[in-house]
Amino acid sequence: MNNLFDIKKAYYLFLLIRRSEEKIIELYNTDKIKSPVHLSIGQEAIAVGVSLALSESDIIFSNYRGHAHFIAREANLDKMWAELYGKSRGTARGKGGSMHLNDYEKNFIPTSAIVSTAVPEAVGYAFALKYKKQEGTVVCYHGDGATDEGVFWESLNFASLHSLPIIFICENNKYAIYSHQNTRSLNNPIVDRAKAFGVSSIRISGNKTKNFFDATSDCIKQIKKKSQPFLLECMTTRWRDHVGITIPELSKAEFEEIENAKNNDDLVELEKQLPEDDVLIINKKVTTEIENAINFAESSNFPEESELYDNVLA
């Protein structure tokens, strides 16, 4: 648990996510990455703010839009890139792709590409922590669309019933693919629903890293005192299409929202708060790390036919 917001680290992680995904965009048309990619550009502040508040013993559940969560957790970037390339040194030895990242050492659980489907798993993990009287909090990232699924509410009910140590991080970018929240539910804030299911919830507007950090730190502090679930509804904006690298076909109002978000890019704000030297060093570090990761991916082999049947059963 961390109480002090480390701007330098925040900037570094934020930049590492942003530049990694920009690199994906740059490379995508080469067809080297034959994997559906769900970019987080615009939403990075959540992953960074949340991750900075966590400890090693905390557990991360994410989803198909997982690059930011993975990188912010300081999970293995080389392996992530190798996985995007379908190479055998990838996080799933090339068999999972972008939608199924994982890093055992970082307690970053393999992600699911079926919406809301890992939410009960996260709750089950939190149950196990309590069962084993083990330290740690589970963090479960999910989208606003995920709350449309019944299993989401079943999961919250169980988490509150058993007072489990879990924070649901709802990344509310207002869209499920092209479907705006208003077309999916009637003006009922997710936080209100979560409260009715016994989960303390707050909505965090503004898409600022520090705010997400503070809220998460606060939850962790409270969980350490008394095991219980929280939900943070993190308002954000996705700048790119749901999947792939293109710009979404949206209405004018929606475009303006994105433009607005770009003008309030927290990456820029964080940068402003750092000495120029630090910024330079961090930028260099990020560039090198990404270059190395891409080299790692490029130089790795594809898995052999003999691996086809590996890891189906224990």
Next chain:
Amino acid sequence: MNNLFDIKKAYYLFLLIRRSEEKIIELYNTDKIKSPVHLSIGQEAIAVGVSLALSESDIIFSNYRGHAHFIAREANLDKMWAELYGKSRGTARGKGGSMHLNDYEKNFIPTSAIVSTAVPEAVGYAFALKYKKQEGTVVCYHGDGATDEGVFWESLNFASLHSLPIIFICENNKYAIYSHQNTRSLNNPIVDRAKAFGVSSIRISGNKTKNFFDATSDCIKQIKKKSQPFLLECMTTRWRDHVGITIPELSKAEFEEIENAKNNDDLVELEKQLPEDDVLIINKKVTTEIENAINFAESSNFPEESELYDNVLA
């Protein structure tokens, strides 16, 4: 739609349900009824109150605990009994049993034995009414346990999103089989959850026919003005075991609750409000109707082997 509470009719329907189920208890050990029976004894006031407020064009969705809803809807008692006996003149020609009653003419939709599973169907039916600009309100009976299922909340979300003409009648007997509500959720009233899902909801305590009637009438009135969903959480007590005819194995406190409920039996209260003559006539009528239904069942044939494949596909 009815605004005036017809005590005579209420008493008649209530009695018809009570005596029918008592008859089931009486006959059960003869093994003539080889069907799981989920009795409503103690809960009849809900079915009676709700049904009296409905019109012919309204649509009923119920569940495996459906005898009371079926009888209160004045659906075909003869066929119900024949179905309990597994006979070919039953509501499903003997192929459905007590858990799958239905009466096409009365808009009593075939019931499901899988908890909460008919709830979205009810919403879909309400959607169709709106789509076709057809008169009518859908009534969807379900238990408190049914609200543990995610599909329940998905269904409410859709009903509120589309402002559908439906009343969810939550028969809250506090148990799902032997599981008390407190062991299934943390002190979060169903009405609060429903409200967070955009469905106007009220809790009705006291287990009185008239109160259920009034509340339902009121919902129907409002739906006629403006299509919208409602949920009535109807507090009640089941006197018998979840399934079968036995008395539940419960704690002392729980027994006392049942004793209490018995001492507040609304059947007795309704009877008190009627002239003695009416009571006698109604009792006689009820006895005759049940006798006739049993004769109908007894004299009906079992379905022939040739019927095995009937009605699988249209």
Next chain:
Amino acid sequence: MDKILDKKVINYGEAIYEAITQEMARDENIFVYGLGVDDPKGHYGTTKDLHKKYGKLRSFDTPLSEDAMTGIGIGAALAGLRPIYVHQRMDFLLLCMNQIVNMASKIRYISSGEHSVPLVIRAAIGRSWGQGAQHSQALQSFFMHIPGLKVIAPTTPHDVKGGLIASIRDNNPVIFIEHRMLYKNAGYVPSDTYEIKFGKGRVLREGNDITIVGVSHSVEDSLRAADLLKGVGVNAEVIDPISLSPIDNEIIRDSVNKTKKLLVVDNGWMKCGFSAEIIADVATNCESILCQRLGFPETPCPTTPSLEKHFYPNPQNIAKKANEMCGGDSEWNPPEVVQHEIVSFKGPF
């Protein structure tokens, strides 16, 4: 897009669109719903702008609530509407199994035929561009297993149009299986409406040496394999059952009684799968038939192209296996065949 000519060449996706729009124009009880049906892509164009043409009540997006949305379709069908529920991937049907199996398939039965459920559930099988474990499953056998459901998996633009119209007009719940590698395939399609019959398969190519039965996309590869086999003097008969439940066992039995050899090329896992059923039917009803099957290996689908190519049966290994069954040279290595629909496919999904 609605101009009616007598016939024309359109692709599989367009044929689906045509079936839907023509049927929607005919019967106002038909509506189309599902995630993204009204989005700019309109599910490979198959539902594009239907909401503009027929109104938002008749073509609408849904919350991600597959379980309830299936029940809602069933309920609407009980009320006399004819819903078409569209899924981007067949894998998502796993969220709907309770409604499909416990409800849709049984309501007619438990109401002794008084109710029926004219619901069409469209679902696309995914493949390519790293679909992987959760976006590539072909679960037809689940639905073939359940009485009270109809299942159909047309392969050609002609059959997909006629099959969808038949499904919409059918009074039973129908699982309508599409394949995303087929949407761009073009073919001759009558402009008018027409139905193809449930329970009727089609011999796509005649031959006396061996019977090859495919399903959905594997029919394409079976035809390519037949071309390869021609080169080594083997005449394969290729059968597309189209309708999986009911299934045309007769057309297969007749063929194998002639060829005495059956190779089933599954488009899914084999255990208790489509291929198991076809072979079991032949084994119990015909005499002395040499039977073999190919299909997905017993593993989830890998995302990396280097392994995905070993996951799916392909024209070469189909041809090789068939040739062996016909006593041909087991060392034969058929030439590479381009699966244009696969190599030309670019993501991002």
Next chain:
Amino acid sequence: MDKILDKKVINYGEAIYEAITQEMARDENIFVYGLGVDDPKGHYGTTKDLHKKYGKLRSFDTPLSEDAMTGIGIGAALAGLRPIYVHQRMDFLLLCMNQIVNMASKIRYISSGEHSVPLVIRAAIGRSWGQGAQHSQALQSFFMHIPGLKVIAPTTPHDVKGGLIASIRDNNPVIFIEHRMLYKNAGYVPSDTYEIKFGKGRVLREGNDITIVGVSHSVEDSLRAADLLKGVGVNAEVIDPISLSPIDNEIIRDSVNKTKKLLVVDNGWMKCGFSAEIIADVATNCESILCQRLGFPETPCPTTPSLEKHFYPNPQNIAKKANEMCGGDSEWNPPEVVQHEIVSFKGPF
């Protein structure tokens, strides 16, 4: 109940209880949950009072949230616990298909073996007393179809104890199939813990004339049929595969290579079912075997006893079919055999 003797006669339900309680005593990571596991009936006694013995954390009731509860078991398993999730009916697994198929079976694969999911899902097949359309389904084929799952359906008290212990100790998700007509069946059971092997079947009765393969409760009826066949001079070999995935194809192939005749008695629908798989394997791997199958007719299960008796295969029609396959008199009507577990069963459920 925990007294350890060398062996004793107990019934199938007691054998399950014994497996669970012994394993829970051994490993505190094991917990048991599901609707009603801690209620006075304790799921046919198989979980009775475990919460009193091991505490409420290790045996607890759940909200009716089958979908999430499956995911919660998977999540707990990922964290190193060994959950046993109990279902009163197999039909309820239809609410859990997404979690079982999309998650449990694939997490090991997508984590390249770093994670595993040691989750046991117990589910009872219902029959009798008007279970009907939604409480009688035997859906083993769904799970056999999916790579990454193990499936086991023991028939005897001996195998159910050893099978459950093996399932609990296994590091994969296991679908553990029980049958409610078996709970009262008694048999010799070792008092100690032991495992039976996945992928190993058992010849329950030897014979040279025909091979009969049953599954779960239909093994019982196959044995009864074998008795009937004895009376007309037919010696049937009866095989219980016990483990359905992996399945012991060898034991069946060996047997049919001897008898040249295979009758599979399914305990579920046949299309793409267990019986289809057994026959397809034999048809593709053995030569000139006469194959037949019996199973549920293609209809939901009726509640009325007058039709239920035609729904299930029974000793007489199994014997009759087998006798015909062996060239026996097709007019033979085997005498009635009492299925004591069925006639003695009284509801109320």
